Amino acid sequence: MQLIIMVTTIIIITVISLSVLITMRESQTIRRDLEERAKTTLESLDAAMLDLLYFSNVDSIETIAENFAETSGMLAVRVYDANGRILIATDDPLLEARIEPDAYGMQLVQLTDTQIVWTSDRLMAGKPLTVGRQILGAIHIELSTQTLTTQLQTNILQGFITAIIASALSIAAVFFVSRSLVAPIAELVKRTQSIAQGDLAHTIDVQGGSAEMTELANTIEYMRKSLQEIYAELEQRVVDRTVEMKQARDEALAAQRIANENSRLKSEFLSMMSHELRTPMNAIEGFTSIILNRMGGAEYNDKTERYINKVQSNSQRLLGLINDFLDLSRIESGRLELAHSPMSPFDMAQKWQDNLSVLAENKGLDFEVSVDPNLPETLYGDEESLSKIAVNLLGNAIKFTEEGTVSLSLEKQDNQMALEVRDTGMGIPPHARDFVFEEFRQVDQSSKRVHDGTGLGLTIVQKLVREMNGTVTLQSEVGVGSTFTVLLPIQTEKQGA
Numbered sequence: 001m002q003l004i005i006m007v008t009t010i011i012i013i014t015v016i017s018l019s020v021l022i023t024m025r026e027s028q029t030i031r032r033d034l035e036e037r038a039k040t041t042l043e044s045l046d047a048a049m050l051d052l053l054y055f056s057n058v059d060s061i062e063t064i065a066e067n068f069a070e071t072s073g074m075l076a077v078r079v080y081d082a083n084g085r086i087l088i089a090t091d092d093p094l095l096e097a098r099i100e101p102d103a104y105g106m107q108l109v110q111l112t113d114t115q116i117v118w119t120s121d122r123l124m125a126g127k128p129l130t131v132g133r134q135i136l137g138a139i140h141i142e143l144s145t146q147t148l149t150t151q152l153q154t155n156i157l158q159g160f161i162t163a164i165i166a167s168a169l170s171i172a173a174v175f176f177v178s179r180s181l182v183a184p185i186a187e188l189v190k191r192t193q194s195i196a197q198g199d200l201a202h203t204i205d206v207q208g209g210s211a212e213m214t215e216l217a218n219t220i221e222y223m224r225k226s227l228q229e230i231y232a233e234l235e236q237r238v239v240d241r242t243v244e245m246k247q248a249r250d251e252a253l254a255a256q257r258i259a260n261e262n263s264r265l266k267s268e269f270l271s272m273m274s275h276e277l278r279t280p281m282n283a284i285e286g287f288t289s290i291i292l293n294r295m296g297g298a299e300y301n302d303k304t305e306r307y308i309n310k311v312q313s314n315s316q317r318l319l320g321l322i323n324d325f326l327d328l329s330r331i332e333s334g335r336l337e338l339a340h341s342p343m344s345p346f347d348m349a350q351k352w353q354d355n356l357s358v359l360a361e362n363k364g365l366d367f368e369v370s371v372d373p374n375l376p377e378t379l380y381g382d383e384e385s386l387s388k389i390a391v392n393l394l395g396n397a398i399k400f401t402e403e404g405t406v407s408l409s410l411e412k413q414d415n416q417m418a419l420e421v422r423d424t425g426m427g428i429p430p431h432a433r434d435f436v437f438e439e440f441r442q443v444d445q446s447s448k449r450v451h452d453g454t455g456l457g458l459t460i461v462q463k464l465v466r467e468m469n470g471t472v473t474l475q476s477e478v479g480v481g482s483t484f485t486v487l488l489p490i491q492t493e494k495q496g497a
Contacts, residue, residue, distance in 0.1 A: 011170045015162050023155040030148045035116055038125035038143055041072060042114060045139050046129060049079065053129055053136045062088045068141075075122055076142040080105035082135050091142070108138035121145055192220060284315045338467060340491075343383040345375050345410050345417065352390050352408065359398045360406060367398075368407040375412045380491040385464045386419075392457040393421040393484050401425035404481070412490070416470075419486040427478040436474070437462045461486075 045068060052060045065077040069090040076091035084106030089095040095102075104126075108115070114127040126140040288311050353369045360367035390408070397406045404424030411418045428436060437458045461484075465472045468488055476482035 007170045007173075008167050011166045015166050019155060019158065019160075019162065023152055026155060027148060027152055030151060031118075034123050034143055034145070034148070035125075038116065038123055038141060039114055041068065041074070041141055042125055042127050042139055044068075045077070045141070046127065049139065050129055050131065050136065053079070053081075054131060058087055065090055073144070074141050075144055076140070078105075078140040080108060080138040080140070082109060082137050084109050084138070087137070104140070105138060108140060109135050111138075118145075121149075284311070288315065338382040338385060340380050341383065342378050342380055343386070344378060346371050346377070348383065348387065348390070349408065349410055352387065352394065356391065356394050356398065359395070363398065363401070364403065365398060365401055366405040368405060370407070370409045372409075372411040375410060375417060376490065376492050378492070379417070380493065381468065381488070385468065386488075389461050389464055389486060390419060390421070392461050393419075393486075396457055397421050397423035397425065397482070397484075401481075413487070415490055416487045417490050419488070420483060422481065422483045424481040427480055428474070428476040428482055429478050437472075 045064070048064050049061050052064070061079055065079060065088045068074065069077045074090075077088070078086060078090070078095075079088040080102065081087055084101035084103075086095045086098055086102050086105060108126045109128050111126070111128050114125060117124045122145055123143045124140065125143075126138060128138045129136045288308055291308055292305070349369050349371050353367065357367050394406065394408060401423045402425065406423045407421070409418075409420045409422075411420070462472055465486055465488070470486060470488035472484060472486045474482065474484055
């Protein structure tokens with residue numbers, strides 16, 4: 001039935017399309033013929049009436065017009081004078097009695113060529129009558145389009161009859177093809193559907209049909225047997241693979257537990273060692289400060305003072321390294337507890353400026369700090385962790401900037417606070433932007449690098465920002481500078497209040 005409907009529809013559409021095309025072409029031909037006839041008639045009337053109109057021989061003009069209308073089968077012939085008044089009207093003699101000019105006639109006498117107008121039942125044509133540049137009047141004729149309408153109706157009827165005949169023949173042809181070809185195909189489809197649903201034991205054996213159909217059935221039967229063998233082999237492979245995956249999963253879980261335990265032990269070890277090392281380092285820092293301030297009563301020369309200054313400088317550097325290790329281990333071991341206390345963004349920014357402005361002045365850098373007045377006067381959060389983030393970012397900016405400006409800004413963006421640190425330093429190359437936040441990674445990893453450091457500052461910044469439910473992003477261009485932006489949620493109420 002689908003084949004019958006499809007073939008019949010195609011044939012009917014084709015026949016109707018051809019009928020419409022033929023009808024349109026014949027319609028255009030008839031229209032052109034009528035237009036040519038109208039033009040020829042106007043030319044003939046022009047030649048016959050020009051002299052008569054010039055001498056105002058109205059009787060002769062009327063006789064010629066009536067003869068043309070009668071012999072040519074025209075619906076109307078009208079003649080206008082130079083002012084557009086109707087002189088002759090074969091379709092309505094009463095119009096000849098009008099004294100005032102006719103609007104259509106005035107339009108015709110102003111034309112420079114023949115005018116053709118089609119309506120629903122007639123063709124109207126008109127042209128001016130002129131001698132040289134003198135306008136004598138105009139001619140208007142009307143021809144019936146009944147011939148065109150009749151031809152169109154005939155073509156439509158022929159197309160309808162042809163479509164019916166073609167449909168009947170197509171249905172008969174499809175029935176014949178169905179009995180010899182479609183029935184075996186339908187049986188083959190039915191059996192292959194059973195195979196597609198997983199019934200690989202269903203044998204393909206199609207009776208009847210052509211030799212090609214038999215060959216196709218044999219090929220599908222061969223494929224069915226091959227699929228049956230492959231399916232059995234795959235089932236066994238799935239069983240074996242399931243056992244292997246279960247063993248691998250158990251091993252991976254065990255390895256993960258060991259790795260987590262090792263990571264915890266490492267973090268605890270780093271935390272303990274960092275804590276134990278801070279006490280003697282603080283003592284060294286304190287004693288060197290006492291000696292340098294000449295508070296211990298000992299006397300020493302300039303050379304000894306230089307050595308003591310180096311001891312103090314290196315002890316401060318080592319103490320900073322220990323503090324970084326301690327902060328990192330506290331975060332990784334999960335023992336970092338964020339405070340939720342009131343803090344002022346204006347006071348914090350001023351404190352950061354006071355603490356770090358000396359470093360900027362020593363390098364001859366401009367240090368700019370700005371705070372958005374739209375920020376709340378009091379926020380709730382961990383001021384110590386936020387200060388570590390700002391100090392690390394500002395310290396890096398000052399360290400890697402040789403000239404220009406380092407700026408810090410705190411801004412309100414929707415319900416977040418944006419902490420932005422911008423510098424005009426060397427910038428970070430594209431290949432290094434993916435690992436600058438990793439532990440112990442620096443842009444310059446060579447042994448001859450100019451700037452010291454452990455590479456933990458940005459790692460601590462990122463981990464602290466994540467602990468505070470924020471984000472940190474980097475924008476940088478080599479030779480222009482870098483911009484670090486930290487976005488943190490604004491909390492203006494104390495938890496549990």
